[in-house]
Amino acid sequence: xxxxxxxxxxxxxxxxxxxxxxxxxxxxxxxxxxxxxxxxxxxxxxxxxxxxxxxxxxxxxxxxxxxxxxxxxxxxxxxxxxxxxxxxxxxxxxxxxxxxxxxxxxxxxxxxxxxxxxxxxxxxxxxxxxxxxxxxxxxxxxxxxxxxxxxxxxxxxxxxxxxxxxxxxxxxxxxxxxxxxxxxxxxxxxxxxxxxxxxxxxxxxxxxxxxxxxxxxxxxxxxxxxxxxxxxxxxxxxxxxxxxxxxxxxxxxxxxxxxxxxxxxxxxxxxxxxxxxxxxxxxxxxxxxxxxxxxxxxxxxxxxxxxxxxxxxxxxxxxxxxxxxxxxxxxxxxxxxxxxxxxxxxxxxxxxxxxxxxxxxxxxxxxxxxxxxxxxxxxxxxxxxxxxxxxxxxxxxxxxxxxxxxxxxxxxxxxxxxxxxxxxxxxxxxxxxxxxxxxxxxxxxxxxxxxxxxxxxxxxx
Numbered sequence: 283x284x285x286x287x288x289x290x291x292x293x294x295x296x297x298x299x300x301x302x303x304x305x306x307x308x309x310x311x312x313x314x315x316x317x318x319x320x321x322x323x324x325x326x327x328x329x330x331x332x333x334x335x336x337x338x339x340x341x342x343x344x345x346x347x348x349x350x351x352x353x354x355x356x357x358x359x360x361x362x363x364x365x366x367x368x369x370x371x372x373x374x375x376x377x378x379x380x381x382x383x384x385x386x387x388x389x390x391x392x393x394x395x396x397x398x399x400x401x402x403x404x405x406x407x408x409x410x411x412x413x414x415x416x417x418x419x420x421x422x423x424x425x426x427x428x429x430x431x432x433x434x435x436x437x438x439x440x441x442x443x444x445x446x447x448x449x450x451x452x453x454x455x456x457x458x459x460x461x462x463x464x465x466x467x468x469x470x471x472x473x474x475x476x477x478x479x480x481x482x483x484x485x486x487x488x489x490x491x492x493x494x495x496x497x498x499x500x501x502x503x504x505x506x507x508x509x510x511x512x513x514x515x516x517x518x519x520x521x522x523x524x525x526x527x528x529x530x531x532x533x534x535x536x537x538x539x540x541x542x543x544x545x546x547x548x549x550x551x552x553x554x555x556x557x558x559x560x561x562x563x564x565x566x567x568x569x570x571x572x573x574x575x576x577x578x579x580x581x582x583x584x585x586x587x588x589x590x591x592x593x594x595x596x597x598x599x600x601x602x603x604x605x606x607x608x609x610x611x612x613x614x615x616x617x618x619x620x621x622x623x624x625x626x627x628x629x630x631x632x633x634x635x636x637x638x639x640x641x642x643x644x645x646x647x648x649x650x651x652x653x654x655x656x657x658x659x660x661x662x663x664x665x666x667x668x669x670x671x672x673x674x675x676x677x678x679x680x681x682x683x684x685x686x687x688x689x690x691x692x693x694x695x696x697x698x699x700x701x702x703x704x705x706x707x708x709x710x711x712x713x714x715x716x717x718x719x720x721x722x723x724x725x726x727x728x729x730x731x732x733x734x735x736x737x738x739x740x741x742x743x
Contacts (some may be wrong), residue, residue, distance in 0.1 A: 285423060286653065289599075290371075291357075292331065292476075293597065295677055296485060297338065299592075300509045302365075303424065307493070314427075316324070322675055324627075326348075327455070327611065327737065328342075328345040328351075328354075328608075328609065328611045328723075328737065328738035329345075329347060329608070329716050329721045329723055329725040329735065329736070329737060330342050330358065330606070330607070330608045330716075330725065330728070330735070330736050330738055331606060331607055331608075331714040331716055331726065331727050331734070331735040331736070331737065332358060332362070332604070332606030332607075332714055332727040332733055332734065333362075333366065333443055333605070333606070333709060333712055333714065333727070333728070333731060333733040334361075334362055334366040334439050334441055334444060334604070334647065334733070334734075335443060335732070335733070335734040336361065336433065336438055336439075336441055336604075337358050337361035337362040337365050337366060338358065338606075338733070338734040338735070338736050339428040339565055339734075339736065340357050340358055340361040340430070340736065341355065341357055341358035341606070341608060341683075341736070341738065342354070342562075342736035342738040343360075343429070343738070344357045344358075344421065344425075344426065344429075344439070344561045344738070345355075345608070345610055345611075345738025346738050347421070347425075348420065348421070349419070349426070349610070350382060350418055350419055350420045350424075350610050350612065350614055351380075351414055351418075351421060351424050351520065351608040351609055351610040351612075351614040351615055351616045352414050352417075352418035352419050352423075352608075352614065352616055353415065353418075353419045353420060353421045353425075354610065354616075354738065355378065355411070355490070355608045355618055356411045356414065356415045356419065356426045356427075356609070357385045357425075357426040357427070357429055357430070358606055359407065359411050359618065359620065360411070360426070360427050360429075360430035360488065361429055361433060362604065362606075362620075363430060363484075363488075364430050364433040364434045364438065364481065364484060364488075364716075365433055365438050365441065365444060366443070366444055366446065366447070366604060368447045368448055368451060368600075368602060368622070368625045368626055368733070369447070369602050369604035369606070369620065369621065369622055369625070369636055369674075370407075370604050370620050370622070371407075371622050371626070371627060371637065371639075371640065372405065372408055372487065372499070372636075372637045372638070373393070373402075373403070373405045373407075373622065373627055373628075373632075373637050373639040373640045374393050374405060374406060374407050374411065374486075374602075374620055374622040374623070374627060374640040375392040375393035375394070375403070375406035375407055375410070375620065375621065375652075376391060376404075376406070376407060376618055376619055376620030376621060376645060376655065376658070377389065377391070377392065377393050377547050377551065377553060377604055377619055377652075377655050377657055378410065378411075378616060378617065378618040378619075378657060379534055379545055379546075379616070379617045379618075379633050379657045379658070379659050379663070380413060380414060380418060380419060380614070380615070380616050381545070381614065381615040381616075381659045381670070382614050383556045383613075384665055385662075386533075386534055386536075386545045386659055387531060387532075387533070387534075387567060388531070388532050388533065388534040388547060389410055389412025389413065389414055389529060389531055390410075390529070390530040390531075390532065390546055390548075390550075390551055390654050391406030391407060391409060391411075391413075391527075391529045391530070391564070391717050392406055392551070392621075392643075393405050393407075393621070393622075393623060393627075393640040393642075393643065394406065394527075394609065394643065395642050395643055395644050396517065396518050396519040396520065396523060396642065397518075397520060397523055398475045398518030398519075398520065399518055399627065399642075399644075400512070400516060400517040400518040400519070400544075400642060401516065401517060401628055401641065401642055401645050401681070402512050402515075402517040402519060402628055402640070402641070402642055403623060403627070403628075403639065403640040403641060403642060403643060404519055404523055404524060404527055405527070405637075405639070406527055406529065407620060408491060408496050408499045408525050409496045409499075409500065409529050410460055411527050412495055412496040412544065413529045413531070414457075414616075415706060416612055418614065422685045422737050423492070423495060424492045424536045427488055427491055428492060429486055430488050431488040431489055431492055433480075434481045434482070434485035434636070435480060435482065435485035437478040437479060437480035438478065438479065438480070439475075439478050440465075440473055440475050440476065440477050440478075440479060441475065441732065442475050442732045443595070443709060443731065443732040443733060444475075445472070445474070445475040445710055446464055446732060447534055447600070447625070447648050447709050447710075447729075448472055448625075449472055450599070450600060450625070451600070451625040451626060452466075452472060452624055454628075454629040455625050456470065456624070457630075458626075458630055458631055458638075458682075459631075460483070460631040460633075461631065462526050463553065464479050464481055465479065467626075467734055468573075474621040481566070481629075481636045482636075483634055483635055483636035484622060484635070484636025484637070486635075486636070486740045487499070487504060487635050487636050487637060489695070490502075490504050492598055497574070498560060500524055500525050500527060500623040501525050502579045503586075504555045504635060505524060505525065505636065507632060507634055507640075508524070508632045508635060508637060509521060509524060511521045511630075511632035511633050511635075511639075511731075512572075512632070512639065515630060515706070517639075522739040526716035531655070532548050532550070533548065534546055534547055534554075534659075535547065535548050535554055535557070535558060537561050537562070537565060537671040538565075538637055538690040539561070539564065539565050539687050539688060539690020540662060540688070540690070540692055540693075541662060541691060542660045542661070542662065542668060542669070542687060542690050542691045543658075543660060543661050543662075543663070544561065544658060544660045544687055545658065545660070545661075546558075546561065546656065546657070546658045546667075547655070547656075547657065548604040551652065552650070552652045553619075553643065553652060553653055553654065553656065553683065555592075556588055556651070556653045556654065556677075557656060557680065559587070559588040559591050559592070560584050560585060560588040560677075560680055560681065561584075561684060561687070563583065563584040563587050563588065564580060564581065564584040564628060564687075564688060567580035567583055567584060568668075575674050577628050577683040577685070577688055577689070578685070578703070580688070581681050581683040581684055581685050581688070581703070582681075583635045584681070584684060585666055585677050585678075585680075585681045588677070592653070594650065594677075596647070597647060597650060597676055597677075598624065598647055598648055599649070599707070599742070600624070600625045600675070601621065601623070601624065601648055601651035601654065601676060601710070602621055602622035602623060602624040602625045602626065602627060602640075602641075602648065602651060602677050603619060603620065603621035603622070603651050603654070603655060603674035603675045604619070604620060604621075604674055604675075604712065605618065605619035605620075605655070605656070605657065605671075605672025605673060605674035605679070605712065605713070605714055606618055606672055606713045606714055607657075607670040607671055607672050607714055607716050607719075608670070608716075609667060609670050609716050610738075613666075613667065615659055615667045615670040615716075616670065617657035617658060617659050617670045617671060617672045618657055618658060618672060619655035619657045619672045619673070619674040620655075620674075621651040621652060621655060621674065622638070622640045622641070622645075622651075622723075623640050623641040623642070623643055623645075623648045623649050623651050623652070624640075624641045624648035624651070626638055627639055627640035627641045628640065628642075632655050653673075654673070654674065654675060654676050654677055654680055655673075655674055656671075656672065656673035656674065656679060656713075657671075657672045657679040658672070658673075658683050658687070658688060659671075660690065661715035666718070667716075667718055668690055668718050668719065669686060669687065669715060669716070669718070670716045671683050671686060671691060671713060671714065671715035671716070671717075672713070672714055672715075673705075673711075673712070673713045674711070674712060675704070675705070675710050675711035675712055676707065676710065676711040677708075677711075678706055679705050679709055679710040679711040679712055679713050679732040682703045682704070682705050682728075683700060683713055683715075685702070685703040686702060686703070686713070686715055686717070689701070690717070690719070695719065696715075696717045696719065696724070697717075697722075697724055698724075698726070699726040699727055699728070699729045699735075700729050701726070702715060702726055702728065703728055704728065704729045704730040705728060706730065707730075707734075708728050708729075708730030708731035709728070709730075709731040709732065711733050712727075712728040712730075712733065713728050713736075714726070714727050714728060714733055716734075716735075725737070
């Protein structure tokens, strides 16, 4: 139980895209959920993979225009805040790993409990992605935010990925006027896939962030409106902790499994503590595993032992999380997982902002979501990227990442999305991975979900 408390406290189808295509028809849904794709030969390949196809398209477009992996990850996150707000709202937080050259860096910006308690978390996503983009981005900040703003203002069709996810959140949506107006029809039912929806308030908020950066979100009139709403609803986020939200930059943990050097969140986070327990057991058991059955059995043993150690017996079905990964043509890699601590977080929008506030980590079992964010980057002995993956949503997703690592460590091929171990409860638990083997890289969305892997561009050697 002490470890459980620690967690709470620490709180494909291949689509070739080029140029800047903003066709918001059903094309992406038509290809989402298909088999994996690959790219090799000519030169280093830029790839992106995630749970929601329209956001993946945004990331691929940014890569096509010469953006770095961090640019694409930033643009993709802000797009997800519009097209997949059940798991990636501006009021949430997350963890990212960035591999650049010989260095792998971790950024922690989880949504945190406020100093005075209350139901709403202090959000970290906006500042976290801004800090990463300021260090590793090569495109202007405004360029990375603009696509999300466009989706919010002009509208986007509800994808199968979003529709499947929100179908189980009807009770949450009905309790908030803004969420109900966007996602429910006149009968009170969830709008059908393909229905175009928009969020003008969120578009205005994104415009402010595009022009003013994170200061516009954590201060000024926008910040004041978020704090005023929190206070009026019984929250207790104070001005200082909101305005000075600290992003923690650190070195991730590392472990060698087979020939892979695996980087995952540090031990000061619940995700790192759970990952260390799982990967440590996996390392010991997979070394004696001979066949596929033995490998899968070792994964099951590793997960059960880690859950027992943390005193976790039951979890909500949907923890409100999503993960995505990007590799660019320069070899930079990013793996991110973000959460709202429950589907749509607290289920409350700060009036007039379009910002859904995450649930405070200490307010129920959904706060355990942060323990199951599993961004991972793996390299071979020469420092070349072999895996950029993100598991999110629950222990099955972390286990699926472990399975991919163990397969790579044994030298097994991971060429199709079916080669990944499905979480079994997608889309609530998912794994999205970019795998590089023998000069070929593939983008593999979760085999049980409606995500997408996309090519953003290549460079000739």
